[in-house]
Amino acid sequence: MIRFLTLVGFVLASGAALAGEPTVAVGHNRLTPSELTVKPGTTVTFENQDEMPGGHTIVADDGSFQSPGLAKGQSWSHTFDEPGTYPYSIKEHPATKGSVTVE
Numbered sequence: 001m002i003r004f005l006t007l008v009g010f011v012l013a014s015g016a017a018l019a020g021e022p023t024v025a026v027g028h029n030r031l032t033p034s035e036l037t038v039k040p041g042t043t044v045t046f047e048n049q050d051e052m053p054g055g056h057t058i059v060a061d062d063g064s065f066q067s068p069g070l071a072k073g074q075s076w077s078h079t080f081d082e083p084g085t086y087p088y089s090i091k092e093h094p095a096t097k098g099s100v101t102v103e
Helices: 002-019
Strands: 025-029 029-030 033-040 042-048 058-060 077-079 084-090 093-102
Touching: 029 093, 033 042
Parallel strands: 025 042, 033 093
Antiparallel strands: 025 029, 042 077, 058 084, 084 093
8 A cells, every 4th residue: 555655746746747737038139938827826037048148047026036146047936825916027138028927
C-alpha cells in the first residue's frame, strides 16, 4: 500500500510539473503574452530572452512586486494570491506594459 501511495504521489507531482505554470517571455519592448488571467495562488514566471546591460526588471505599477534585473536566460517568479488586476511594466522599457488578472 505504501508503494502504491508513493507511486500515486510521484505521478501527481510529475503531472503538475508537466502542466507548468504560466510563463511571460520578456524582451526589448516585448512581453509575450502581455495579458494573463489566472486563478488565485498561481505562480507566474517571467523569463528574459534578450541581452540588456543590467538586465530587464519587472515592476508592478502599484509597487506590490519587483524582480531583480534579469540577465538573458534568467527567470523570476511571483505568486498571485489575491483577486484583482495587476498591471506591470519593464523598468528599462516603461512603455512596455502587461497585466495579470487574478479571478
